[in-house]
Amino acid sequence: MADQAFVTLATHDGYARGAMVLGKSLRNHHTSRKLVALIGPQVSDTCQSVLKRIFDEVKVVDVLDSGDATHLDMMKRPDLGVTFTKLHCWTLTQFSKCVFMDADTLVLSNVDELFEREELSAAPDPGWPDCFNSGVFVFRPSLETHGKLLQHCTEHGSFDGGDQGVLNGFFSDWATADISKHLPFIYNLSSIAIYTYLPAFKQFGGNAKVVHFLGKTKPWSYTFDPKSKRITGEAHEAASQPTFLLDWWTLYSSAVVPMLQEQHGDQPFQSGCVEFQYCDTVPIESEEIPEASCSSPAQVETPLSSEQRKQKWEQGQADYMGTDSFDNIKSKLDTFLK
Ligand code: UDP
Ligand code: MN
Numbered sequence: 122m123a124d125q126a127f128v129t130l131a132t133h134d135g136y137a138r139g140a141m142v143l144g145k146s147l148r149n150h151h152t153s154r155k156l157v158a159l160i161g162p163q164v165s166d167t168c169q170s171v172l173k174r175i176f177d178e179v180k181v182v183d184v185l186d187s188g189d190a191t192h193l194d195m196m197k198r199p200d201l202g203v204t205f206t207k208l209h210c211w212t213l214t215q216f217s218k219c220v221f222m223d224a225d226t227l228v229l230s231n232v233d234e235l236f237e238r239e240e241l242s243a244a245p246d247p248g249w250p251d252c253f254n255s256g257v258f259v260f261r262p263s264l265e266t267h268g269k270l271l272q273h274c275t276e277h278g279s280f281d282g283g284d285q286g287v288l289n290g291f292f293s294d295w296a297t298a299d300i301s302k303h304l305p306f307i308y309n310l311s312s313i314a315i316y317t318y319l320p321a322f323k324q325f326g327g328n329a330k331v332v333h334f335l336g337k338t339k340p341w342s343y344t345f346d347p348k349s350k351r352i353t354g355e356a357h358e359a360a361s362q363p364t365f366l367l368d369w370w371t372l373y374s375s376a377v378v379p380m381l382q383e384q385h386g387d388q389p390f391q392s393g394c395v396e397f398q399y400c401d402t403v404p405i406e407s408e409e410i411p412e413a414s415c416s417s418p419a420q421v422e423t424p425l426s427s428e429q430r431k432q433k434w435e436q437g438q439a440d441y442m443g444t445d446s447f448d449n450i451k452s453k454l455d456t457f458l459k
Contacts, residue, residue: 124217125154125236126177128210131224132161132203137168138341139224139334141377142369144175146228149372153233155216159209171380182209201274204284208274211260211267223256225334227369232308232330235259241292242302244309246285247317251296255285256333257309311335312365332365345370 127147131137140158147156156176160169162183172179183206198205210221220235222228235242240261243253260266270291279286289295295302306314310329313336315322334340343354343366352366 122153123155124215126157126213126216126219127152127154128157128159128213128219128221129224130159130203130207130210130221131164131168131172132206133163134165134168135339135341136224137164137172138373138377139226139339141168141171141175141380142340142373143222143224143226143228144172145372145376148175149376150228150231152231154220154236157213157216157219159206161206167381167384170384171377174380180213182206198275198278200282201279201287204279204287205271205274207255207284208267208270208287211262211270212264213262214264216262218259218261221255221258221260222331223333223335225339226256226309227332227334227365227372228330229332229368230330235304235308238304239299239302241288241295242304243295244304244306247306247311247314252285252289253292253295253303254309254311254333254335255283255288256311256335257304257331258288259304307331309333329365332368334365334369340366340369340373343370345374347371347374 129140131140144156157178158172158176159180159182238259243258246252246254273291274287307328308331311333343352345352
């Protein structure tokens with residue numbers, strides 16, 4: 122067990138906050154494995170200190186900074202900087218097997234059984250299910266594999282510009298070779314799936330073990346009032362995932378913010394951390410860490426004009442959980458029919 126680890130990555134403070142919540146969620150669900158965070162040099166001292174309290178190992182990686190031949194090759198592709206950094210997880214050879222998890226994932230129950238799987242195991246991507254989603258994957262650290270991956274990356278680049286394109290290019294037989302390497306979707310439930318297949322989400326969503334806040338708007342892009350449990354976001358960023366989002370914010374505000382506050386001491390908080398103001402005036406006992414669950418509905422304030430709603434509907438981004446819920450549509454139809 123000591124030679125197996127969950128690994129995540131954060132190149133700056135936003136993703137570092139995600140990593141803290143992920144690490145806390147793994148701890149709360151009593152993982153028996155080690156926790157490792159790879160971080161970029163830009164991560165602030167405060168965030169580094171908090172990460173060190175949650176993770177067994179915090180390793181600063183800066184792959185674009187070195188001068189040897191491989192690194193020089195990589196520097197020809199500055200666009201793939203974060204991707205290269207993610208590949209760094211293969212160098213953690215003190216571990217025999219690891220599970221990589223994006224910093225924007227949250228664990229809802231113990232997932233240690235993932236270590237029974239082999240490299241490279243991952244769940245299908247909801248957008249193109251013949252590709253795996255690289256937000257959660259099982260791998261075996263190996264300098265040899267790392268070298269081959271970097272070579273593949275510099276030679277072929279990434280068809281989507283990110284790590285998912287590189288990894289799917291390298292582990293290209295994932296879709297067809299071995300079904301045991303297909304993780305069930307509940308190990309990487311992306312918020313997008315709720316919209317694209319709502320009945321399936323209603324049927325199986327309750328079994329979710331890992332939720333992935335995939336896409337542009339991350340949980341930490343919103344603000345949260347712990348007292349009223351209100352999550353606020355800009356109107357054009359209608360909350361994708363009200364219940365899971367509330368799980369994230371509940372854990373963050375109750376367990377992570379007190380640690381950040383402690384670390385900060387008297388110094389004022391950095392800008393962009395609006396929620397600290399809330400938590401300053403509404404102290405929350407750090408002992409009261411609620412279990413993450415997807416039962417309590419969050420109130421997400423995203424007031425949209427009817428024109429904006431129409432546009433979103435036409436773009437396939439209906440607010441299925443709120444205004445455009447089945448019940449609301451049905452009662453609207455009922456009034457028309459009457
Ligand atoms: N990441 C990072 N810094 C960045 C972008 C990404 O540390 O600027 C890491 C982080 O762990 C993140 C992962 O790479 O979760 C993949 O990126 P992201 O989750 O934003 O992609 P998505 O899942 O939305 O496709
Ligand atoms: Mn992600």
